[in-house]
Amino acid sequence: MIKITLPDGSVKTFNEGSTPMDVAKDISEGLARNVISAKFNDSIVETVTPLHQDGSLTLYTWNDDLGKKAFWHSSSHILAQAIEELYPGIKLTIGPAIENGFYYDIDFGEHSFSEKDFPTIEKRAIEIARGKHPYKMRDVSKKSALDFYKKQDNQYKVELISDLEDGTITFCDHDSFTDLCRGGHIPNTGFIKAFKLLSVAGAYWRGDENNTQLTRVYGISFPKQKELTEYLELLEEAKKRDHRKLGRELELFTFSQKVGLGLPLWLPKGAALRERLEQFLKKAQKKAGYEMVISPHIGQKELYVTSGHYEKYGEDSFQPIHTPKQDEEFLLKPMNCPHHCEIYNAKPFSYRELPKRYAEFGTVYRYEQSGELHGLTRVRGFTQDDAHIFCTQDQLDQEFKNVIDLSLYVLGSLGLDQFTAQVSVRDPDKPEKYIGSVDNWEKAEQAIINASEEKGLKYEIVPGEAAFYGPKLDFMVKDALGRNWQLGTIQVDYNLPERFDLTYKGSDNELHRPVMIHRAPFGSIERFVALLLEHTGGNFPLWLTPDQAIILPVSEKHEIYAEKVLKSLENHEIRALVDSRNETVGKKIREAEMNKIPFMLIVGENEEEKETLSVRRHGGEDLGTVTLGDFADLVEKEINSTLKSF
RNA sequence: GCCGACGUAGCUCAGGGGUAGAGCGUUUCCUUGGUAAGGAAGAGGUCACGGGUUCAAUUCCCGUCGUUGGCUCCA
Structure with a gap:
């Protein structure tokens, strides 16, 4: 006889040589019909494998991974x-x-x-x-x-x-x-x-x-x-939600063979949408104590030699730009961090002034392999919502937690509530892949794990996925179709402060090395917009969407009233437009629906007389006839319900 | 970068050795309308580009570029 322990902790006795299927039959006939796989003492077995010893058994059906x-x-x-x-x-x-x-x-x-x-x-x-x-x-x-x-x-x-x-x-x-x-x-x-x-x-x-x-x-x-x-x-x-398709249909971005592959061109509506995303984050970052900085798109080769990026990626990058007279070499910037290190180096700091938090929407260029390019998710020029925090070792834990808070705020405001965190640490078998001391790596990895614990993140530790200069935490977001996207990242770095000889003066009047945190809640704006497009199917949150409302005059006779409505919506800071084409209301509604505009405001004789609007929601819901003030309240309320203040 | 598929009008696509078609969009006219397509007429294409085969190539063959599905890579 053998003793089989089931996942619920119960122990049952079976004849030696019984199979997982026999166990299933013993539990219930229904289970026996559905069981398709089994695990015995941590190894996968067949449902007909005879079991010869005591052990724990898990039975799987189609519903299990x-x-x-x-x-x-x-x-x-x-x-x-x-x-x-x-x-x-x-x-x-x-x-x-x-x-x-x-x-x-x-x-x-x-x-x-x-x-x-x-x-x-x-x-x-x-x-x-x-x-x-x-x-x-x-x-x-x-x-x-x-x-x-x-x-x-x-x-x-x-x-x-x-x-x-x-x-x-x-x-x-x-x-x-x-x-x-x-x-x-x-x-x-x-x-x-x-x-x-x-x-x-x-x-x-x-x-x-x-x-x-x-x-x-x-x-x-x-x-x-x-x-x-x-x-x-x-x-x-x-397929319907493919951001490349929606990006074209909603006139957000395009690509041009003449400009070059992997180099997105943002159309007016897309550029405005990006601008709103950036303003949203800037506002939160300001409250979180960040300062905006600006750095150029190129830097001397020496800068990246110092940072170590050249050695690691130089040959696979865009090749250096040479100046005509002096024998100088510049590279398109693949990262913002070296520039930010030099900004930090512009003046000496006391420990009393730290942390310094430098933020920039910095556009970077990377020579991705042509076969890898894909819409906005994999491009050769993109903008990071980058920031670098320079702090003391003592401040690291708190700063890391603050960044997690900011990231959670960003995800929440955009309706991305299904996510996990991935903590990427060293591959212990390949120490040659990483630069920096083992001691520092250990400190950094522990800081990330501590912060994730304290913030109650669902996280998973993945060895071997760390960047060459330090461990990191990435947010993995699940979209509406259940697909995983790697988004924002938070990385601890002991390496660049070393390479750029960054210092601050401590209370002991000695110079010390600050710790650096790289972080980007969106990751790349391009990629983030792609995710939002596919997650929402183009139906962005009201605060973000290109046109919040479209005014549809029933006939030419009501165009003047329509323009008047537009003016007052503008006064309420509602983004709207008038469809004054010579078309029927039915057609205008159809197109507004296809353009995914949240509110359709029909104005005709009735509305003009009473100074009202007939409101139709995207998707067909009739919100009835309301005054302009009531409509503005409705919009404001909906925005406030998703866009909390940080 | 590698392998496969694809490239025809602004978009979605049909066609096929004898110099091109539809729907939508666009333009003009008619219509003045009430919650997902009102009607009519017109414009719009070196059929991705470059070679080859052929009397003749947009069509067949080769190459280039681009898109795309993967692989590899990803600071």
Whole structure:
């Protein structure tokens, strides 16, 4: 008999050799029907793996992340089978489950494979699934595993197996298909009711561009057809909210081939929107004790040699600008911090004057690889809502907490309430990647963790993700479609103060080294606007949106009254415009809806007589006929409800 | 940077070896309207660019540029 501990802490006794499925059956029939994966003592097992010792067992269904993982992993076996049947001689490599679905990297050799081939594969995959073939794991010796793949001339699998220990190698069989596999499958293929291929792309063997390029086939599968339909609808919705599409439709920004790739051009409405975002943050920063500074777009190469950026990124940057007479080299600034360090250096400081908080909406230029450019989220010139705080070691904790408060205020005012924090620390195995002393790194990492704890952030510590000069905290925001965005960042830096020889005079009359905090609540304004566009679908918060109201005169006869309304809305600081085109009200409403203007103010004979407005909300809600004063109150109230003061 | 797909009017897209089409937008005229498209007429394109094949290329082939899905990278 073995003792099995369940997640709720209860302990049950089973015959030795019982399987997770047996345990599920013992708990309830419903669970037994739905269980698709299991974890026994921290390792993933099959639902049919016999258990021979005491231990704790967790059962997973489709509703668990690990259940989905087993489901998609199992699906990738089916994908591989279908492709191998249809293209004999291709070489399979790896096929893992990912966040949304799975992929398989395949060397197609002489065959070509494109989206046109999807329907055939999908059809065959569903046939295989319907066969309800059980997934069966079996142990194989290293030698026979190698023989199996050498016979197929599959150097990839041979390479994988060569790295494995003899005695730990397992194959998984289902139907007529066999694959090298560590395990973690659903009971049989019949659970998969819907199967869809999503895209095909190139990927290097083992992620190394010096290796063979393989074809990566992405797919997704579900236990119900309906769930696939819903997923595809979600993808459709994401397409509709694509910031590149909305940016064009709402006339916020554009790109020009002549200007250059990755260099966004902000149109009047977009520029005004940015301006509002910047004013919003400036106001909060002023209250938080920041001072605005301004630095130029280029700096001498020497500046970045001092900062260490040149050594690390120089060759991948925009190349130096040379002056015609003197033999000087300037770089487009990739960071604001070196400039801010020199601003700090402009005069000596006493500890009594710290912290100094220098803020700048600084535009920086980075030579991103052309294949990486994407709308506003990945560009070559962008503006950071940057600031650098120079403080004493004693002030670090408090300053860090203050920055967290500011970041939380920013996220809250923009309706971004789903987020987590990621604390990025050193990779302990690669000390050569970082500059600065181990002692300082430890102090900095601890300061970040302390502050996150105290502010009650949901955070996760990720080793190896730190910048080369210091650890950091990043806010990961979840948008309305559940997608994660990395946004604002707060970074502790002991390195630049050292390199720029920054000092302050302490109470002991000696010179000391300040600590530096880099922080940017938005991160990059470009990227932030992209997030807001996709999060809101273009329906920005009222305080931020380009046009808050549009006045729609019913006919030409009411244009004078419409202009009068516009004037008084302007007096109330409401951004509005008049649609005085020779069109019907129906058409004007339709276009205002498509332009996502929050309020449509219809003015005709009735309104003109009584000096009122008929208010229609974006989306169709009729707010009835109100006076201008009441409308202004309504707008003010709505703005105040989202935009709290800091 | 690498691999695949794509590039036709301002936008969304159809077409296809014999010098171009729709809807929306835009312009003009008619209409003066009441909560998601009133009517009519007109303008607008070196079919991304450069080569090649052909009697003939926007269409087929090659290259370049750009967009895009990934990979790699990301101060």
